[in-house]
Amino acid sequence: MQGMTVAEARRALSDAFRQSGIDSPELDARILIGHALGLDHTALAAAANRTLDADQAHTLAILAERRIAREPIARIVGGKEFWGLLLRITQATLVPRPETETVVEAALAVIDAGGARTRVLRIADLGTGSGAILLALLSELPCAFGIGTDLSHDALAVARDNAIRHGLSPRAAMLACNFGAALVGGFDLVVANPPYIATGEIAVLPPDVRHDPLQALDGGHDGLAAYRAIAADVRRLIKPLGHLVLELGAGQADAVTKLLQAENLVLAPAQSDLNGIPRALTASVATMTR
Ligand SMILES: C[S@@+](CC[C@H](N)C(=O)[O-])C[C@H]1O[C@@H](n2cnc3c(N)ncnc32)[C@H](O)[C@@H]1O
Structure with a gap:
């Protein structure tokens, strides 16, 4: 994914998740890219044309592999919202x-x-x-x-x-x-x-x-x-x-x-x-x- 824009990486990831039978491919792709880049939902949208560097592409590839192996998103990002409270989980x-x-x-x-x-x-x-x-x-x-x-x-x-x-x-x-x-x-x-x-x-x-x-x-x-x-x-x-x-x-x-x-x-x-x-x-x- 090195050299891809954030928007291209998001599409590539969501296609890969869909092909592997994951239920919510677009959402999962958005959350993982946001997590890898340290950007919230709004900042991620604003960064759509930014190009991924080698480190970011590598981090994202590892996170995507974990998701394709069916590790839940909440475990990968280490948190889950419950009753409006963002809770750390391990x-x-x-x-x-x-x-x-x-x-x-x-x-x-x-x-x-x-x-x-x-x-x-x-x-x-x-x-x-x-x-x-x-x-x-x-x-x-x-x-x-x-x-x-x-x-x-x-x-x-x-x-x-x-x-x-x-x-x-x-x-x-x-x-x-x-x-x-x-x-x-x-x-x-x-x-x-x-x-x-x-x-x-x-x-x-x-x-x-x-x-x-x-x-x-x-x-x-x-x-x-x-x-x-x-x-x-x-x-x-x-x-x-x-x-x-x-x-x-x-x-x-x-x-x-x-x-x-x-x-x-x-x-x-x-x-x-x-x-x-x-x-x-x-x-x-x-x-x-x-
Ligand atoms: C289904 S989880 C629920 C966790 C949390 N209450 C929730 O709803 O997300 C059950 C929890 O009970 C704990 N547990 C299992 N056996 C227990 C026991 N005998 N005494 C106290 N806690 C126990 C587990 O370690 C686990 O954290």
Whole structure:
């Protein structure tokens, strides 16, 4: 691509991506060229006639190869926007997915139903990864304090960094523990997007998904292991009249509903994502905890 203009390189890259079956060739080409040249969307458009030098062409060729090998764009550029927050991601973290915003919406709906967003709230995000759900909630709830847990120390370091980048670190703590095991309880809201892929299905996942850390995906033999662990502990963690909001894998709504009903939680109908898949399940503690 050396000697090509930015516009020519963009066309060449998008043709190569299209031929290799990538879903969004033009968008991916634009993002990768912008990343390689350090230019945002507007600056890239203004630079359409600039010629690529040898270093830029080399960098771009390496990035394009990674994309053609199905490494997700977010992993290549090291960031992903979630709920309007640009989050850093690394090999230790799941790439936050648009459907997980359904969990944020469901959590805010249940908070809104209980009073003003400005009240003091305690939130726990079990399996916080990049901190996506917790930081989105803290960005909307100005007097809330949250704890994100994860087994991965590397993921927690990324979540802490994301909290600092968005000015939320004074209200966000990140803790290494097994879901909520080290937490004392008394939470108004517990949220989680736990690993929910059945172990046997991981090898046949689309190539983009297989770049996520195994620990973020593997939900045990039936995909429900994390839900069982969280359900067993949730009444200890949530205070009376508190709430749990869980992300669901496709087809898991009935099974997870049963697990939570067995803990005497009151369930609302699952909220669907933009593809119509039941994605966020809200459960509430209607009475005093056991
Ligand atoms: C599906 S990812 C979700 C990450 C993030 N909450 C999001 O929605 O983008 C699940 C996360 O749970 C973490 N995890 C897996 N098992 C765990 C456990 N037993 N205790 C705490 N975290 C766990 C993984 O390391 C991963 O970061």
